[in-house]
Amino acid sequence: MKDALEKIGQRYSRQREEILKLVLSTDSHPTADWIYEHAREIIPNISLGTVYRNLNLLVDERKINRLVMDDGVVRYDGNLREHHHFICTKTGKIIDIEQPLAENILEEFRKKTGLNASSYKIEFYGSSEQPTQ
Numbered sequence: 001m002k003d004a005l006e007k008i009g010q011r012y013s014r015q016r017e018e019i020l021k022l023v024l025s026t027d028s029h030p031t032a033d034w035i036y037e038h039a040r041e042i043i044p045n046i047s048l049g050t051v052y053r054n055l056n057l058l059v060d061e062r063k064i065n066r067l068v069m070d071d072g073v074v075r076y077d078g079n080l081r082e083h084h085h086f087i088c089t090k091t092g093k094i095i096d097i098e099q100p101l102a103e104n105i106l107e108e109f110r111k112k113t114g115l116n117a118s119s120y121k122i123e124f125y126g127s128s129e130q131p132t133q
């Protein structure tokens, strides 16, 4: 009995490990469908429900972040460093921006609104294609 439970436990943690690895393997901010497609190559009998459940657990454990895009699509982000996003309006590609921006923006925000913000995120939109000369 104990062995059987241990086996089930191991299977669950292996699934979670593989899903975490997939999210960390790309900077494309994948959807659950993308993760499911790739997880199936490693664990053929995994279900989409299992993928969702593990993604939720990984978000709860703060090992990955969940992003809800403007179009309502949910994506997952393995980059836990503080960063902003540039969203290409042509391709939908999301690019991580890690450069510090507007250092005193929090101070300015507090002064203008009286609200005590401690962090911020900015989403930039535009075309990621190089501007033509």
Ligand SMILES: [Zn+2]
Residues within 6 Å of the ligand: 029, 077, 079, 083, 084, 085, 095, 096
């Ligand atoms: Zn990101």
